[in-house]
Amino acid sequence: MTTDELIAPGTTGPATPTRRGSLRPLLLRLHFYLGVFVGPFIFVAAFSGLLYIFTPQLERAIYAHELTVPVGQAKQPLNDQVQAAQRALPDATMVRVRPGDADEATTQVIFSRSDLAPSHWLTAYVDPYTSQVRGTLETYGSSQAGPVRTWIDELHRGLHLGDFGRLYSELAASWLWVVVLGGLVLWWGRRRPAKGKGRRRLLSWHATTGTWVAIVLLFLSATGLTWSQYAGDTITDLRAALSWQTPTLPAASGHGGHGAHSEHAGPSGPAVAATADQVRNIARRAGLDGPIEIAVPSEPGAAHVVKQIRTEWPTKVDSAAIDATTGQVLATLRFDDYPLGAKLARWGIDAHMGVLFGLPNQIVLAAVCVAVLALIVWGYRMWWHRRPTKGGFGVGRPFPRGAWRSVPTPVLIGLIAVTAVLAWYLPVLGVSLIGFLLVDSAVGWAKGGPAVPARR
Template sequence: MTNLAEPATEAPDKPTRRGSLRPLLLRMHFYLGVFVGPFLFVAALTGLLYIFTPQLERVIYADELTVPIGETKQPLADQIAAAQRALPDATLVRIRPGATDDASTQVIFSRPDLASSHWLTAYVDPYTSSVRGTLETYGSSQAGPLRTWLDELHRSLHLGDIGRLYSELAASWLWIVVLGGLILWWGRRRGKKQATGRRRLLGWHATTGTWVAAVLIFLSATGLTWSQYGGETVADLREALSWETPTLPSTASEHSGHSSGSSGSGSSVGADQVLNVARSAGLDGPIELTVPSAPGKAYVVKQIQNAWPSKQDSMSIDPDTGQILATLKFDDYPLAAKLTRWGIDAHMGILFGLPNQIVLALVCLSLMAMIIWGYRMWWHRRPTRTESGFGRPFPRGAWRTVPRPLLAGLITAGALLAWYLPVLGVSLAGFLLIDLLLGRRAQAKA
């Protein structure tokens, strides 16, 4: 909750008794709102643009994603062969049979000239084995060009690793700003003065922030898992606590020496039998077949339903015998791995479908409105019309009012956060340096 103004019931320049944390929170909240607010606004705006991209893609890429319903589906091997003819210079990686009668089969290829996690996908009519089109797709979600472009806009503003610092800065500070705003609002001095001007803005800002605080903290935490530097800390923590998502062995039997990833039908059993084995074993719903990548490797078949209830069971199948070699059920995942999966899917707006998307859209709009109200309150705090300058910060030296044990705890916590969240640490040092320079300039003018 980016509260940039102090409750009107308190005079900002009035001396505050010792033993109070509020003056320090007010000053920190002010600076965080002023300097981090633009980054949060951009993250909320780009996130809002991304939320409904699955529906947009179904409209924009309807020719590729949907097909006229026919009578009999062709063998999967024939569909793969048609896709390989359309993309002869690419290497087959995965196949996604259509999950509904009107869905195309997605045959996914890699190619050396593609960026990391980017693929070429051929969309094949399962009734005629004709290729309806090809698109460059991204990630495990098979995002199309539109969703990929907006995802990169939200993640890095299309500026590469340097651009990713903006989203990490926003995710690193969002939860701190929200918690600080909640403490300030709940601990305010309540009065019955008429709600006009700045007080009315403050009421809108704080009430809205209270309603969406839990979702904002959730988005901050899950956003950090994708961040460039903080994400490494999250990954190390998950590894140390054995919270990693389990993986399925993909090694086939010793005699599977001729299997390769060049074709979905070049092994003894072929993709069709692998699909039938997986379906017979209970892998229903949308699934994905990963073809053997080298001799001795197995097919890996995985459910890919991320919507609730999640279906993420997987199994490895011998490409020569069609025997199931290993099975990994989502129910057997560690709780932390399940929470990570659900958290990522909820952050992307796909866990609960349209209700999930609507909630995220409302939260993004709320955050943008709170930032605008916050800057408006900052403007209300500007000096008199005869003076120059913008809104005044809260008085310097607020840390002196904090009890020593609490201050020591805050410094320790700040140091630990700065160490494990480097972008937060560097920006915190920048805020302190700016504050110090402003203080020196004020002393020089006095």
């Protein structure tokens, strides 16, 4: 039985009676309401995500002067480059250094300052061949996102509305997997294919496209929840219970290499300039190849923490704690030694951001985002097709209330139990579901309550 079979064209009620002992009427009503009310939130998330996907390439074009330099004859000592950056930002505290890995890449010297928001930095971009500072930018997070990428990222996460705005993205991620799974059950449980023109053809496009992108959408929903305010806490607690947290260097505990991300240091602090070259060379000998980041210790005598920052496949995020005065490697942490849960979290985050597999990753995400936009437009178009054709302006009515009465009692009890557990661990889903039920009940009560099939 398809959607078109339940509601005849040009009518506002069911054309045929629903089957007894069927979950389908309830799924149809749920899928309809989620499409109407949650669809806009998913649309915004997909559109802003589409904008974000290619921001690395966009930043390389916009900030080419800061990020790249003409290739010279020989690079200057890293110490000289760091000192040049410190002279350019005398009122800020240096926290990290990223030597340019490619021949044309600048060295990034990252500073904190008291007037910056949490996880925001000032980054000086230094020409490694001349030690000249080519510019400074405010950057964000561990990925050193520039202003353009930061603006789009904040749009995607919270519409630039702070913590309140983040509820929109959590609402979208919380319901996305429900929409996907419900749609799959409805489509693959139909009695016959939906063929024809108009609404039937839209239904076929909607369902077929949704099936093709379902796996990726479920993945995006799960990984998106890890960044959320409330469900994210649940996931963090779950990872802790399973010992799936990302491990840290024992020798780096309490030092600035890791703590600097949560709090900005004061205006004064030890400088890495005298030992930057030495620390980098020791890290190379310890096997930390490719792009690296040197974290400045927050207190005298503490170890420097050096870590790889390659998040593309194969992932290289090994780290080492180094005593720069003795040249001793105090501890190392290899990505190979991460617990499976920590590895999956790392890969999941990077794939969600489109960096794990480079350009192919970006193309797949972009195609899925476009597909989601089309799915939502088709869904609203199908709703429009179901509007009454007589009696003036109107829109398609929802599927009849009381659909839960057709669900077998054991199944209904199981659904209530599962929903209660999900609502507890996914609070935004739970609160929005309660809100919908209250509004739906109030509307039904105001209309005198539509006739619903008796429980059989």
